[in-house]
Amino acid sequence: MTSEAFTTCLWFDGKAEEAAAHYLSVFKDSERGSVTRYGEAGPGPAGTAMTVDFTLNGQRFVALNGGPYFTFNEAVSFQIHCADQDEVDYYWSRLAEEGGEPGQCGWLKDRFGVSWQVVPTELPALIGDPDPQKAARTTEAMLTMTKFDIAALRRAHDGQ
Incomplete structure (x- = not known):
């Protein structure tokens, strides 16, 4: 295991970028990281965000557009x-x-x-x-x- 702290993954149904942008606007000590996008192979529509990395008050998160399967x-x-x-x-x-x-x-x-x-x-x-x-x-x-x-x-x- 690396010495890096845990990252919390939050599962969204198509709203990962919107959610990350909202949380980044709420927490003053925040930073947006990388965004990965679905390609032609899917499973999401090509070009839409698959994951959005961000940090809030030192806590790392990844927002995943995983679909409607979990809430x-x-x-x-x-x-x-x-x-x-x-x-x-x-x-x-x-x-x-x-x-x-x-x-x-x-x-x-x-x-x-x-x-x-x-x-x-x-x-x-x-x-x-x-x-x-x-x-x-x-x-x-x-x-x-x-x-x-x-x-x-x-x-x-x-x-x-």
Whole structure:
């Protein structure tokens, strides 16, 4: 095995280039790599993208136009650790735009069906507080939310 980290392959039905372009526009630290295209031998239409390589925040991805055979589900999701409410709001709105679906507890599906968790970095400390009452209050508040509200989580934690 090479020393290179793992690459995540995302399977799309004809939308690999569109998805990669969207993710590249969302994540500030991103880079587009190579694109391979189907030739006359197929199986996709000649000239259309077969794969698109890209990197988001140091994580390598390849978007594959593999056809309609497989779809995304919540069994696999990507966590975005956010330093503050502005970051939570930014990633939530950008990933949910144009047909994304909000879920519970910071989860959402983007318009391509990929699941994301937009999570404040301080959440694990709040719900893992050694004081069981603080942890319980924070967890109860968290379970009522779609997009996380950090101020509300802190208030719950503090018993306000």
